[in-house]
Amino acid sequence: MTAFIIRRLLQAVLVMLVVALIAFLMFRFVGDPINQMVGIETTPEQREALRVRLGLRDPILVQLARFIWNAAQFNFGTSYQFKQPVSEMILQRMPATLELSMVSAIFALIVGIPMGVYTGIRREAWLSKLFLTVSLVGISLPPFLIGILLIFIFAVNLQILPSFGRGQVVDLGFWSTGLLTVSGLKALILPAITLGLFQLTLIMRLVRSEMLEVLRTDYIKFARARGLTERAVNFGHALKNTMIPVITVTGLQLGSIIAFAIITETVFQWPGMGLLFLQSVQNVDIPIMAAYLMLIAFLFVVINLIVDILYTVVDPRVRLDGGAAV
Amino acid sequence: MSDPLLQVRDLVVEFPTRRGTLTAVDKVSFDIAPGEVLGVVGESGAGKSLTGTAIINLLEPPGRIGGGEVILQGERIDNLPQEEMRKIRGKRIGMVFQDPLTSLNPLYTIGEQLTETIQTHMKLTDAAARIRAIELLSEVGIPAPESRIDAYPHQFSGGMRQRVVIALALAANPVLVLADEPTTALDVSVQAQIIALLKKTCAEHGAAVMLITHDMGVIAETADRVAVMYAGRIVEIGPVREVIKNAKHPYTDGLMASIPSLTHEAERLAQIEGSMPRLTAIPDGCAFHPRCPQAFDRCRRERPELLDADTTQAACWLYAKEEAVT
Structure with a gap:
């Protein structure tokens, strides 16, 4: 078991190095960073001095090594646009995204699994058919449309839930949470549903088809x-x-939820990493984009590792130290 | 003779399809005495397994019991509500399936599956149920049951797993065990062991056995009486010795003649011309008449009931009493 985890960790490091290489290449190919930083009136001499000071004249391999070394210490440089350390900006916005993602993942699981079990066991019930029909909506409508529809119904027409923002947040030192205030919780409902609906229908349909399969077994x-x-x-x-299969898909989907919270965060103006990323794309703010890329890759790697470990908890046949047949 | 343990009266199993209802088991009647081993033989598709599944009321939809009665110890059980029937399954009627590799849930240890079954039917503490589980395992010949009880099914060989399945079937001391082709999926070398074990343990527990198989050798060694099925009907039933040595029905006769013998050398095995009719095209009268060498006019018109034929009962007009023919 330990050997298995160590092997997986080594693979994870390899994956992260490859992602770091890609993130690094962005700096090289997406325009000249100096142009992004300075104004028109900067002289070529000043530009050259800045270039040397930032280490952009060093050999590429040295630059790459420096980038990886810094990234390993969670240092991604300074945002071109905001002139703030990128890691600080991301840390500020991470709680918002993680809270939103976790709540929508839990929502998707808690609602999706029972619905899947129900539709799998009571195939002929009208409620099952209703669930399946409605789930088509969840699968086929894009999240931004669902978000706008929800805003239209609950924020504009019924006026019972806020349409944007996080509401009141409580600062717990390094983590600001919206889960402790009524307005924070209310603000969470619509984005969480928007973000979780696709996963919910996916999990429901997956559980249903797996149940149908398993119920046929000897x-x-x-x-x-x-x-x-x-x-x-x-x-x-x-x-x-x-x-x-549910653990596999949920794990991968959890990564996707965090990564693709971008759209939901934009629709609801949710102050999370996704919104930051979208702004950085508009401004060609490469340090933020690179940091975001690395962070999401890191999350996927960690989640995959957890999923692999969970397999062995659920299924004894995957346990690598299991005894042989008699 | 004592009262029969199980009485099956005119049992019909049918499958509604778009093109009309197919009758897979057609008015089958037989008794099983307490402690008796009744063999049921027939070709594939003769309705043997369906008869067993119908007795325990586990037909897969759309299959259903279309008529007749199943009476266990004087109590009619074919029309019980599901919950009442569930309490009979495992408790009074145990079942052994064909394939031990797929009969056990791969995610639970055999101990968990045994104690679960024991505690469903008997009020025992966890510790007492575990002790009983170990006893059962040792009874079915699992070596070192105290340690093997915590092993998972995939850590056992096929023969060992079928022993576990027998232990599971006997867990709550049933009065009847339905064994549906218990050796078909096993190596030839362990088939005899499993059959001997099944017979021995059921005898020790005082359970009657309905042994469904297409292996005449197994029947000859194990059964007290044998029922021969053809196209969903019982064509002959009687003491095993009589049916094998002195078959009355032309089909049984043909079946026995087709068994290869060690003592006689033959160029070709004897065979019955033609094949069993499909469910959609069961002929009028006696279902066997198109293949029967002795068929006469009445066989084409009227379906024969089981008639006394010397030492056995055969569904054949050859044994109609003289006065009945007119």
Whole structure:
């Protein structure tokens, strides 16, 4: 088990190095950073001096090594536009994005799994058919449209929920949370639904198809023949067997939720990393883009590692130290 | 003779389809005495397994019981509500399935599956249920049951898993065990062991066995009586010795003649011309008449009931009493 985790960690480092290379290349190919920083009236001599001072005249490999070294210490330089350290700006906005992502992921799981189980067990019930039809909406409508629709209904027409922002936040030192105030919670509802709806329908359909698959297996028939209660058969035996693909997809989707919170954050003007990233794209603020790229890659790598470890918790056959057959 | 343990009366299993209802098991009647081993033989598709599945009321939709009665210890069980029927499954009727590799849930240890079954039907503490599980495992010949109880199904071989399945079927001391092709998926070398084990443990627990198989050798060694099925009907039923040595029905006769023998050397095995009719095209009268060498006019018109034929009962007009023919 330990060897397995160490091997996975080494692979993770490799992935991060490759991503760092790509992020670094952005600096080289997306325009001249000096042009972004200085005004028109700067003389060529001053530009050259700045270039040397920033280390842009050093050999590329030296620059790359410096970039990786800095990135490993969570130092991504200074934003061209805001003239602030990038890592500080990202840390400021990270709680907003992570809270939004976690809440929508939990929402998607808590609603999606039971709906999937229900539609899998009661295939013919009208409620199942309703769920499936509605889930088509969740899959086919783009999130920004859903967000705007929700704003239209709940913020504009009914005026019961705010249409933008995070509401009142409580600062806990390095983490500012909106989960502790009523206005913060209210502000979270619409963006969380918008962001989680696609994942919810995905999880529901996945659980449903896995349930249908598992309920056909011999061990479920045998569990029934042993006289186990419907509850034990459906939840103890069937649901647990659907969990491997659900964990995989949920893990990957969690990464996507964080990465693609961009759109939802823009629609709801949510002060998170996604909104920051979108602004940085508009301003060709490469340090922020590079940092964001590295951060998202890091999240995916960590989530994948957790998913792999969870497999072994759920399925004994994946456990690498398991005994051999008699 | 004592009262029968299980009475099956005119049992019909049917499948509604778009082109009309197909009758897969057609008015099957038989008794099983307490402690008796009844073998059920027939070709694939003769309705053997469906008969067993119908008794325990686990037909897969759209299959359903279309008529008849199943009476267990004087109590009619075919029309019980699901919850009542569930309490009979495992508790009074145990079941052993064909493929031990897929009968056990891969995510639970065999101990968990055993204690779960035991505690569903008996009020036992966790510790007492575990002790009983270990006893059962040792009874079915699992070596070192105290340690193997915490192993997962994939850590056992096929033969060992079928032993576990037998232990599961016997977990709550049922009065009847339905064994549906319990050796078909096993290596030839362990088939005999499993059959001997099944017979021995069921005898020790005082359970009657309905042994469904297409292997006449297994029946000859194990069963007290045998029922021969053809196209969803019982064509002959009687003591195993009589049916094998002295078959009355032309189909049974043909079936016995087709078994290769160690003592007689033959160029070709005897065979019955033609094949079993499809469910959509079961002929009028006796279902076997198109293939029967002794068929006469009445066989084409009227379906024969089981008639006394010396030592066995055969569904064949050859054994109609003289006065009945007129």
